[in-house]
Amino acid sequence: MDRQLSAPAAQRSGIDLTAYFDRVGYAGPTEPTLATLTGLVAAHVRGIPFENLDPLTGVPVIDLGAPALAAKLVAQRRGGYCYEHNNLMRYVLTDLGFDVVPLGGRVVWMSPTGLDGPPHAETHLALVVRIPGVETPYFVDVGFGGQTLTSPIRLVVDEVQETPHEPFRLRAGGGGVAGNGYVLESLIGKDWRPLYTFDRRPKPLIDMQVGSWYVSTYPESIFVVGLSAAAVTDDARWNLRGRNLTVHRRDGGTERVRFDDAAQVCEALTDRFGIDVSGLDDFEARVAQVLDS
Incomplete structure (x- = not known):
């Protein structure tokens, strides 16, 4: 696909794909394939940093629409946190022809009680991505800060999956809907460390806005x-x-x-x-x- 032909598709979400590609330094294919998905995830996490400067300065992050995210993360050359990163990625991938479902997560990374304590608030956002013609969906998260995934991984349990950085794996569990709960873990040194739990229920925009408002305003x-x-x-x-x-x-x-x-x-x-x-x-x-x- 000619990258210039992506511009009309970008208007469906308000994302200028050419500007986004330039922002993250991506010059690869744009067909909805695994190669494109892998390349975009790698480029995004290298090109746009994680940061919380708006909540820190008293600016709540509630507008998760494509125009607002493109203005901040692309045009203004800012970063953001999970609701911003993963929604921007969702809009881009959808415009390119991927089927993308946002999912809510409960962070246990760096928690003293980990998976054993009381439930954490559902304040994280990740994505499940389906590639046309590919049976197994992929799990994508470009917004988990210092331990974010640097490539998509297959949405399968108990399979160690290599990334450009640490190995990751998904385990069943995590308190989700029966049969649909997962725990994402990464191998840090010799230990598998849980990052967050999630389930397969699609997260509507209103729930994302509530979660983003909470993490950007709660004292x-x-x-x-x-x-x-x-x-x-x-x-x-x-x-x-x-x-x-x-x-x-x-x-x-x-x-x-x-x-x-x-x-x-x-x-x-x-x-x-x-x-x-x-x-x-x-x-x-x-x-x-x-x-x-």
């Missing part, structure tokens, strides 16, 4: 009280939490940097994560607040 939300950013390169994962930057390399090495002040953090967001923070009023002052709290 105790980690997106409201702390700074987070993450980026993926071919050989590493970059994670910023407050003033602490951690770089986990594919070869097993880890680099840690502790910034002295808000100015250094803002510089890192711009230079290391490629985030344009110029449109955020009093942003450095807000960063200073959360660093000192």
